[in-house]
Amino acid sequence: MKTTVLFLFLLLPIFSPFLHATQNPDAILGYWMTTENNLKVEVYKVNGEYRGKIIWFDEKGYKAKMNDCKDDLNPQPALRNRKILGLECMTSLHYSASDEEWEGGSIYDSNSGHTYDSVVTMNSPSTITVTGYWMFTWLGKDLNFYRVSQ
Numbered sequence: 555m556k557t558t559v560l561f562l563f564l565l566l567p568i569f570s571p572f573l574h575a576t577q578n579p580d581a582i583l584g585y586w587m588t589t590e591n592n593l594k595v596e597v598y599k600v601n602g603e604y605r606g607k608i609i610w611f612d613e614k615g616y617k618a619k620m621n622d623c624k625d626d627l628n629p630q631p632a633l634r635n636r637k638i639l640g641l642e643c644m645t646s647l648h649y650s651a652s653d654e655e656w657e658g659g660s661i662y663d664s665n666s667g668h669t670y671d672s673v674v675t676m677n678s679p680s681t682i683t684v685t686g687y688w689m690f691t692w693l694g695k696d697l698n699f700y701r702v703s704q
Contacts, residue, residue, distance in 0.1 A: 579649035581676055582656055585609070586699035594702065595643065604674075605657055606644030608664075627667030644684075647674060661686045670694070673679050 582604055587594045594610035613620040623638045638643065647659030656674040661684065670686035677683060680701040687694025 556656055562680075577654070579651075579653075579656075581679065582647075582649075582674060582682065585702050585704050586682060587702045589698045589700060595699070596704075597644070602648070603645070604647035604649070604659070605642055606661075607642045608638060609640070611638065627664065627665050629667050644672065647672065 563640055580599065582597050584600060585594060585596055586606075592612040593605045593608065596609045597604060598608045599605070611620060611623075613623065613687045616623045618624075619628075620639055621637070625632060625638055626634055628634045641662070641664060643662045643664070645660055645662075647656040649655075650657050654703060655676070657672075659672045659674075661670050661672040662668075663686065670688060672687070673685050673691060675683045675685070682699050684697045684699065685694045686697070
């Protein structure tokens with residue numbers, strides 16, 4: 555028994571970054587790239603609310619260069635002229651200490667023009683999963699990101 559306790563005690567420093575990754579609400583702040591390497595988002599905080607904006611995307615499949623791509627599919631005609639680059643795509647997320655995730659927000663998908671409810675889960679200090687869903691999280695779609703430098 556003493557050996558087991560000692561062994562677990564010795565492993566604690568190795569796993570502690572993972573155990574405490576989501577106990578810090580600001581752990582989500584920074585730059586994140588999709589695992590498909592086609593979208594880079596900056597997550598920042600404004601008045602206690604976590605938000606994200608598009609700072610790079612793969613322009614393949616678009617009719618224009620990245621700097622000129624517009625939000626053509628937005629259901630609100632007045633917003634169709636705004637650029638995708640710099641577009642705020644994630645809003646209103648708040649950290650839930652009890653669930654250890656960021657929830658209550660929404661994400662906007664400029665590829666479809668749809669806005670979904672969202673929740674973000676930190677899997678490790680360097681990976682997150684963003685779930686966009688309609689009504690129920692199990693009706694959602696996950697997008698995985700890894701942390702990158704600016």
